[in-house]
Amino acid sequence: MSGVPHEISIGGVYMPPLLVAGLLALIATVVTTHLLNRYRLSRYFYKPALVFIALVTIYTIVIETFILRI
């Protein structure tokens, strides 16, 4: 992780890393929750709405740290 702020370039379009990480995190969360719903595993969670937000946050941090390497 470098301390210098930088942007992500996708096809010449510069975007804030947090936005890209947030979008990818949301897609990952939707896929995860869809699978949890499909296999009826979501019933084991208390307040899935909060779990959803927690998952988005976790995925955002993971994607930022390990994939985008900000």
Next chain:
Amino acid sequence: MIATGGRKHQMPAESALNESIFVLSAHAKHAIRAAVAVVIAYGIALYMDWGNPVWSGYTAASITLDITGQSIQKGLNRISGAICGSLVGFVLLAFFIQDRWLFFTFLSIYLAISVYLSMGTEKYNYFWQQAGFFAVVVGLSTAFTPNNAFGIAVERVQGASTGLLVVSIVGLVLWPSSSRGSLMESLRQLVSGLQKLFQKETAEIQVLGDTGGLQEFGTQLVSLQTRFNSLLDAAEVDSWEVDEMRHAWRRCQAQIADLINTMEQCSQDFYTLRDLDLEEFVANLTEFNEEIDARFTQVARMLAGDAPEKDPLPITPRLDGPAVNTLPHFDRAALTVALEYLEHLEKVTGALFASVREIMDFGAAASAPPRAKTPFIVDRDRLEQALRVTASAWLAFLVIIYVPGVPGELGAAALITRIVVADTKFAWIPIPSFIFPIVVSLLFAFPIYVFLMPMMSSFVELALLLFAVVFLVHYHFREPKQMLMRVMLVFLFLSVADIKNVQEYDFMQFANTGLKWSLLIVLLTMTEYFPVSQQPDHVFLRMLGRFFRGCEGLTASLEWAPDRGSSLRSRWKKRFHAHEVSTLPGKLATWGRYIQPSARGGTKPEQLQSLATSLQTLAFRAEELTRARSFQQSPILVGHLLDDMRRWRISLQEIFARLAEQPQAEEAAALQTRLSALLARLETRIKDTLDEAEPGEYSAAESKNMYRLLGAQRGLSEALVDFVNHAQGIDWSRLAEERF
């Protein structure tokens, strides 16, 4: 001969082919009108060199409806909403331009209020939506610079006015259609439907003991009624004949709504009397039915343009005393309630006859009944939607503030807020359903913007492109259920194209639009769960719990206490519970349709609809009981029956409280036995009380009121058992499972 004969046979086929080519369908005409309006609106905006011609073009596309009056009505709502919202935006900027947090706090409060009001009536829905949109546009799109704010507000109102003007002129020139003809046709269909429903009710329920077909028929009438209401709003704008008679038309509208409601309640009530031969107990039932049927016939005759052959004859259904005295008390009570509905039916059909006679100019004006005041009642679902919009607006605002470089910045927050406000009208549609139309719209707009538009060099070419796109979209996605796709395609195409006099082509324009809409989906997805879940299965269960808590509260308000209902708080609570009970069954039916199969488990969609219908019956019965309770009762009868009535009431309250927590808590057979035992005990007490009563201890009116109350009690008990029967087939454990 053969050749001649062959040619002779070909003639009709050729003419049919010509007809099919040259006679345009109503959908094609509508699509052409929309396309021409968009082209002209763009032409004017570009000629005048306005900064954002897209506002004129999009207004023209969004307000073009099948009937000119409807378009004008929608356009007027758009302009008046724009002015109102702009003014609020100016005021907020004037007060809080130095403090963005205070500014956004007050803007979100105003947004919540406009969303709450927009969900109140269909007529003013668009006005309040626009009033919310424009405050956001003026406040956010201008990025807190007052000079921009005024310019943007003026340009947008200018754009909306141009769009309205163009649509009105196009509507008058291209296949003009006045709303009056459609309104008259719609009223004819409604009257004919009501007559058939009445005939079916009098025939089928008593003979066959069946209400199944009637429910379906009633649903068709409600959809006809919705169309009639919308056409009446439009006809007041584009037809001076309707505008001149608007008071009579509005009375007629209220009478139609009253008749549909009364007939629905009547059908449920007759169903409880299916084991009795009503003709034996209602002395003049045949004459009564004939008179009501004749009234409908005369109304239909007037609507066809012919003078009525006869005026309504006043007729009151009356019970056959000796025959009725042989019946058990609860059957007498049910008959009293049924008779009350028939009397109301007689009154309303007479009033409808008078209104139609006035509208068609066949007689003197009917006297207008005083308008009933509707007290203000808080609607929790509208509050929830207002809360959701506020949460989405705040989320968007915080993202713009704390995430640097979000495309569009405050403009993106404005777009997101506007779309969330629009989404409140279809809150039950899951957010993933939006993803497909958005992606398709962007993919549709991209090649046109990147490859086709740069090749154009004149307005004629642009006009042809606009015409083709708008025509294709409006023609292909013409069904009401395809509205989302139609709106998205046109809006996103016009946004991406961003047509201006000095046209620039930039991939960033497309990429930024795509990113703004992605951000929109992210925030909408989050607010679907937070702060209040909008998942249809969660909403369904929440509403069901509220319905039974409302029933419990309403039943508790029936208590026989000296100071019952005297305080402002208790009156307000009673009104709130009554509002919840009467409105929730319809909402449950709507949300029930959108529950995902994974949440339904083994439950079929039809079972959920039947459940909603049984709740509607329960709501009618609760309303009937509240009304019956408001009449004066004999102190002597009440004194004797008080303990048993209290026992029944408390028992019912306990059942409702259990159902509010667990809809499957009761078992139908056990409940039936329990309630029957309570009612049987009550009936015995009535018999003893009446046997012991001295002549003159209670009046005939008090006796009738007591029967009315007992009839309502029995009706409510039966409706409750009916609900429990329907509830047994539902997979409640699956529905209540925690789910994302």
